[in-house]
Amino acid sequence: MNRMATVEAVESFLPDRSYTIEELAGSLGLKRAQVRLLQKVHGLHRIRQDSDGGLLDLVLPAARRILEQVPDPTDIRYVIYVHSTQEVTPSHLDAAAQIRDALKLQHAGSFALTQQNCATALAAIEVAGTLLEDEGDPYARVLIVIGDKTFTPGNQLLYNTGALMGEAGAALLVAPHDVPGDRILSYATKTMGRYSGGVLLSVEESKQYGRDSARALADVMRAAVEQAELTWDDIHWVIPHNAPLTETVALLGLDPKTVYLEQLAEYSHCFASDVFINYTELRKANRLEPGRHYVYVASGLGATYSSMVFQHQAPAMAPLTSV
Structure with missing residues (x-):
């Protein structure tokens, strides 16, 4: 990203x-021993799930709260639907277009992203x-809508990675880099294709995947902070996906208290939404401070590791002036 964008608004739904x-x-x-393992080793106890609701019921509430903050909806030029489960609708239906139309944003282009x-x-x-x-265009905006349904046991329980998936929706409004909001300062990512088997990995491969994941996350987090020309002393919170990060935190020498995982036991892992669930939980508790720096962290089965540094509610950038 040559010119960093600004995340102007973030909303979530559970x-x-x-x-x-x-x-x-x-x-x-699940057998009793497996339940205990998920609880005691992975820290999971509960999930949120709406067994009667469909995909739109999950993803539209957060998106509609975003739209309430947009003076002119025609400024939204694109709707991007993010999902982790590849099959979210029957093959003849376009989920991104359905979401766009349900939000009455037919003027906008729409597409989905899922590969990571x-x-x-x-x-x-x-x-x-x-x-x-x-x-x-300084008025142009992009709406990102995020969420997956746990519609089968196969995509709810990823036992070889210790993940039990819950349901949550999130939405982001992305603006040009020079408007007030959460200004993105850096983005680092890496993919280790040798673990592309995901849930099909053998027991031994899964163990090695876990060991390599901790190092890979540490690498991208370190790279993102360095790209932002900051040090870890400048970072107020690390806001990750809901998964234990004990080894990664140790590799980086971080204070575990600066890594926000307080909702892990209550919500479990919510696909691509839980980073922003954690953000809104911190915001609701007034634990995000204007001007401070924060790190997003997420990993995707397959295996991709990503980290992003932002400055919370940064003021508008001063225009460049010639000397």
Whole structure:
């Protein structure tokens, strides 16, 4: 991203219904020992899920809250739908177009991103920034809508990675780089294709995947902070996906208290949405401070690792003047 974008607004949505792992064990085929492992080792206890609602019920509430903040909806030039599960609708339906039309944004272009699985939302911010740079219009905006349904046991339980997936929706409004908001300062990502098998990895491959993942996350987090020309002393919070990061935190020498995972037990991993769920939880508790720097972290099965540094609610950039 040559000219960094600004995330002007972030909203999230969680279904009201909460389930314990014990309540889901039967439908997921989990044995008692496996339940205990997910609880004690991976820190998972509950998830949110709306068994009666569809995809639009999950993703539209956060997007509509974003639209309430947009004076002129025609400024939204693109709608990007981010999903981690590749099959989200029957093949003859275009989920991105359905979301765009449900939001009454038919004037906007729409497409979906999914290739980086749960790390895709950070890639979508970069894509949005590139689109806005090409537009060259200070009023142009990109709406990113994020969310996946846990519609089968196979995409809800990724046991070899220790992930139990919950449902959540999120939405972001991305603006040009020189408007007030969360200014993106850097983006680092890497993919290790040898783990492209994902849930099909063998037991030994899964163990090595876990070891390599910790180092890969540390590498991209370090790279993002360095690209932003900051040090870890400048970072107020690390805002990650909902997964234990003990080894990564140790590799970086971070204070674990600066890594926000307080909702891991309650929400579990929510595909590509949970980074922004954690952001809105911090914001709701008044724990984000204007002018401070924060790090987003996400990894996607397959395996992609991404990190992004932003400055929270940065003021508008002063225009360049000639001397």
